[in-house]
Amino acid sequence: MQSLSSKLLEKAVEQFALLPGVGKKTALKYVLFMLKKKPEEVNSFLQSLQDLKNNIRECPQCHNISDNNLCEICSDPKRDNSVICVVESIKDIMAIEATSQYHGLYHILGGIISPMEGIGPADLHISSLLERAEKPEVKEIIFALSATIEGDTTGYYIYKKLKNKESLTITTIxxxxxxxxxxxxxDELTLGRSILHRVSYTGN
Amino acid sequence: MQSLSSKLLEKAVEQFALLPGVGKKTALKYVLFMLKKKPEEVNSFLQSLQDLKNNIRECPQCHNISDNNLCEICSDPKRDNSVICVVESIKDIMAIEATSQYHGLYHILGGIISPMEGIGPADLHISSLLERAEKPEVKEIIFALSATIEGDTTGYYIYKKLKNKESLTITTIxxxxxxxxxxxxxDELTLGRSILHRVSYTGN
Known part of the structure; x- marks a missing residue:
């Protein structure tokens, strides 16, 4: 990367280049764009990030991000509070919400059991999930975890902790x-699983 | 795009999605990344942009961005001040600097003559270029403009204004x-021009 002939510019480019998937060239494009913007436009950009960082909270129930105390999903009376869908991160909630097929609650683990990365069950929000599963209204726990060894391990670990609770149905996507x-x-693995887990044909 | 279940998050995503080439999905990736960062890391990100916006100036000589009064290139005694390379924007300076083949000064027009977009000669830094060309030390003006009709028009317009100055050589890349x-x-146009503008073979 050539010298940018301005220390201020260089510093801003360095900061933007920290964003995931952004190299120096893209960072420069972003910064030059910002440079052309009116001061009040740059201010609302800065303010939005500052507000987010200062005021965002974690939902004490499901660990989703939240503007208030309980998150929008947990506090929505229209959601079905008898089902909890267990996911790894907030991105998974967004992906599932985008399908409009699910109307229950969520529980974010905040990661996945991964001995390779030194992440064990104690590092995840598992105990709070077990507590939630004790509530009489909870009838089903759905695992929506990655179809990887780590995802399967995490699901199985939680399953073992929950399987004795007779009133509870435990499912996976x-x-x-x-x-x-x-x-x-x-791929063969997926196709193999598809055959094993075949469902009755309904014509749809 | 699904609802993000947080107004603060939504606002920050909207702001990041204003960046050139950034959609809602990429913006969300950037914002979630920022959300995971330590407050001081986010602060240095914000500060770098704020500093840039508040303190950057335009070089009064070449219209490049500058931290001080004259830009780093104009104030560098090692640069050859007998040559001025005329470019459209700061990005072109960066591209040429990256080649390490040019050691003269620059002049940023701040755009290109484009009747389609309503940009005429008066909207560009042409008069300041003509003034600079009057200086006795200036011997050559190089046009490094886009190989488009607009680039050619802009070059020709400036050429007409300068051609009577006998001591001045006017060239184009x-x-x-x-x-x-x-x-x-x-493409045929490029190849045709390459044949017309052939140069003597030196074995390199």
Missing amino acids: AKGISIGNDLEYT | AKGISIGNDLEYT
Whole structure:
């Protein structure tokens, strides 16, 4: 990267280049864009990030981010509080919410059991999940975890802690071939699981 | 885009999505990254942009950005002040500086003559260029403008204003096939120009 002939510019580019997937060239594009903006536009950019950082909280129930005490999902009376969907991170909540297919509550683990990265059960929000599962209204726990060894391990660890609770149904999201995918190009593991976990045909 | 279940988050994502080439999804990635950072890290990000915006100036000579009065290039005694390279924007200076092949000064026009976008000569830093060209030490003006109709028009407009000054050489950067490009895949216009503007063969 060439010298930018301005220390101020260089510093701002360095900071933007910290963003995930952003190199020096993209960072420079962003900074030059900001440089052309009116001061009040740059201020609202800065303010939005500052407000977020200063005022955002963690929902004490599901560990989602929240503007108030309980998050919007936990405090929504229209959501079905008998089902808890267990996910790794807030991104997974967003992905599931985007489907509009789920109307229950969530529980964010904040990660996944991974001996390789030194993440054990104690590092995750598992005990608070077990507490929530004790509530009489909770009837089902759905695991929506990655289809990886770590995801399976995490699910199995929590399953062992919960399986004695008779009133509780424990499920996991279906794993199979993606909608629109050619059978031919589906990997063997996925295809194998799809056959094992076949469901009755309803014509849809 | 799904609801983000937090107004603060939504606002920050909206602001990041204003950056060029950044959609809501990438903006969300950036914001979640910032959310995980320590407060002091976010502060240095914010501060760098604020400092840049508050303290950056325009070089009164070449219109480059500058931390002080004259920019780093104009104030560098090692640069050759007999040559001025005329460019459209600061990005072009960076591109040329990256080649390490040029050691003269620059002049940023701040755009290019474009009747389509309503940009005329009066909107560009042309009069200050003409003033600079009057200085006795200036011997050559190089046009490093886009190889487009607008670039050619802009160059020709300035050329007409300068051509009566006998002591001044006016040049333009070479246009031809790119290094490493196959002749076969070079467009006809470029190839045609390359033949017209052929140079004597030196074996390099």
